[in-house]
Amino acid sequence: xxxxxxxxxxxxxxxxxxxxxxxxxxxxxxxxxxxxxxxxxxxxxxxxxxxxxxxxxxxxxxxxxxxxxxxxxxxxxxxxxxxxxxxxxxxxx
Amino acid sequence: xxxxxxxxxxxxxxxxxxxxxxxxxxxxxxxxxxxxxxxxxxxxxxxxxxxxxxxxxxxxxxxxxxxxxxxxxxxxxxxxxxxxxxxxxxxxxxxxxxxxxxxxxxxxxxxxxxxxxxxxxxxxxxxxxxxxxxxxxxxxxxxxxxxxxxxxxxxxxxxxxxxxxxxxxxxxxxxxxxxxxxxxxxxxxxxxxxxxxxxxxxxxxxxxxxxxxxxxxxxxxxxxxxxxxxxxxxxxxxxxxxxxxxxxxxxxxxxxxxxxxxxxxxxxxxxxxxxxxxxxxxxxxxxxxxxxxxxxxxxxxxxxxxxxxxxxxxxxxxxxxxxxxxxxxxxxxxxxxxxxxxxxxxxxxxxxxxxxxxxxxxxxxxxxxxxxxxxxxxxxxxxxxxxxxxxxxxxxxxxxxxxxxxxxxxxxxxxxxxxxxxxxxxxxxxxxxxxxxxxxxxxxxxxxxxxxxxxxxxxxxxxxxxxxxxxxxxx
Ligand SMILES: [Zn+2]
Numbered sequence: 001x002x003x004x005x006x007x008x009x010x011x012x013x014x015x016x017x018x019x020x021x022x023x024x025x026x027x028x029x030x031x032x033x034x035x036x037x038x039x040x041x042x043x044x045x046x047x048x049x050x051x052x053x054x055x056x057x058x059x060x061x062x063x064x065x066x067x068x069x070x071x072x073x074x075x076x077x078x079x080x081x082x083x084x085x086x087x088x089x090x091x092x093x
Numbered sequence: 094x095x096x097x098x099x100x101x102x103x104x105x106x107x108x109x110x111x112x113x114x115x116x117x118x119x120x121x122x123x124x125x126x127x128x129x130x131x132x133x134x135x136x137x138x139x140x141x142x143x144x145x146x147x148x149x150x151x152x153x154x155x156x157x158x159x160x161x162x163x164x165x166x167x168x169x170x171x172x173x174x175x176x177x178x179x180x181x182x183x184x185x186x187x188x189x190x191x192x193x194x195x196x197x198x199x200x201x202x203x204x205x206x207x208x209x210x211x212x213x214x215x216x217x218x219x220x221x222x223x224x225x226x227x228x229x230x231x232x233x234x235x236x237x238x239x240x241x242x243x244x245x246x247x248x249x250x251x252x253x254x255x256x257x258x259x260x261x262x263x264x265x266x267x268x269x270x271x272x273x274x275x276x277x278x279x280x281x282x283x284x285x286x287x288x289x290x291x292x293x294x295x296x297x298x299x300x301x302x303x304x305x306x307x308x309x310x311x312x313x314x315x316x317x318x319x320x321x322x323x324x325x326x327x328x329x330x331x332x333x334x335x336x337x338x339x340x341x342x343x344x345x346x347x348x349x350x351x352x353x354x355x356x357x358x359x360x361x362x363x364x365x366x367x368x369x370x371x372x373x374x375x376x377x378x379x380x381x382x383x384x385x386x387x388x389x390x391x392x393x394x395x396x397x398x399x400x401x402x403x404x405x406x407x408x409x410x411x412x413x414x415x416x417x418x419x420x421x422x423x424x425x426x427x428x429x430x431x432x433x434x435x436x437x438x439x440x441x442x443x444x445x446x447x448x449x450x451x452x453x454x455x456x457x458x459x460x461x462x463x464x465x466x467x468x469x470x471x472x473x474x475x476x477x478x479x480x481x482x483x484x485x486x487x488x489x490x491x492x493x494x495x496x497x498x499x500x501x502x503x504x505x506x507x508x509x510x511x512x513x514x515x516x517x518x519x520x521x522x523x524x525x526x527x528x529x530x531x532x533x534x535x536x537x538x539x540x541x542x543x544x545x546x547x548x549x550x551x552x553x554x555x556x557x558x559x560x561x562x563x564x565x566x567x568x
Contacts, residue, residue, distance in 0.1 A: 012173075012361070014175055016420050052366065052369060059144065060144050063110045065112050066116070067117075068118045070128065071126070081230070083126065084127050086127070090225065092225050
């Protein structure tokens, strides 16, 4: 994996690596990718992509309300809250 | 250089289910923030989404109503991005195997009918709501997981008027089929517009700009008009159009680039492993198809061609399905389409507007409403009295109109001798009108008719009054 691609993954994952960490993780990352890339050696012509392994289809529930857990429980793990809402750092400049 | 615009629309429509897409939380509007949530829609780890059956039925019904090819195989995917209104950090949507492809919406620009083509419809979950304050953003996840269909048109429109009609007709179809209330105020229907311009005749499309925050169809129209002019001017000034998302600024009537910390689009779609794919049989599709409503435009055309109604009347009657249904049910009892159309578009509509209710809450039964019309038709009561005196009592009580007429003494006076007496009295008091009439000034008749109506408390049959006046003058 090139530096640019690695930087992009870092950004998309909202992670921040030091230069040292970056070297380590980039190496591990490449090892994983190379391992998985072995699959590309297999000829898959005419084989449909695998979407799921369970062979189960059409799992539904009826449109019936189930009690919600309530505001207190919903906000229980929130690091910050205001009123009945979660509070996060400002997302609009 | 002359330019032409290319417009595509993405419409998000909330399906009218009681509960969310993948959990049993309700979809009620305007509740205390985060009161309609559970571990599934809060995105807690280890929870499992289960598809609401009604969502799939409504979605397929909408797809059929829009003329789409319903896919016998479809599946869900994860669209990954970080934003605080999306608690799982991915949205469950349909990427490469949506449940509906193609289809179209008919529009009619100055008599030119054509179909605006659709690309696809997909089922997806809504995000939560963010409220931005001075020192942070507040997150309300009541909306998170609300079932939506996203209806994606082809870039198949070139004017804002086409886009407006597309939206009006699409909304009508969705409402006719009762899959959504389409309340834009409550966010049940939302629209994004993709707009680009290119020199006329050029095959390759220009760089497209996405405009969001369009809370009404009129804003969509205004934003498209604004963008077309802005983009053409930019190109003529030698600038390049940048591919960006812009927001419609209602107050200033302009679009502005959206400034948010949302990263570049790199959604890394992959199949949703927690939701098994969906398979539909021909039989199931046929079953849903049998519930699809007659298309509003077809119904309108039928009213014009079969019932000989004017374009205007037919438009009013087919604006909403309950009104069209009321009309057709009434027609079974009283076969005078034009008369019914007049009553619905005047008296009944005014009442409904005043009470701010729909025709489904109109208190007068079809049986009583049509018997009143029959009583007018056979001369038992004057139309004017029916409208001014009986109708207000009818909406109050939904009593049999014959009873109201009886108890209020409102039956029309058809007795020629009685009416002749009133006419003669009126003429005696108004010699000038009589002279004018004899001199061929027909307008003078009005004042005599008026006096007779007053004397008879409005009950004299106007046709007989007119006839007797003519008889006397011409004798
Ligand atoms: Zn929930």
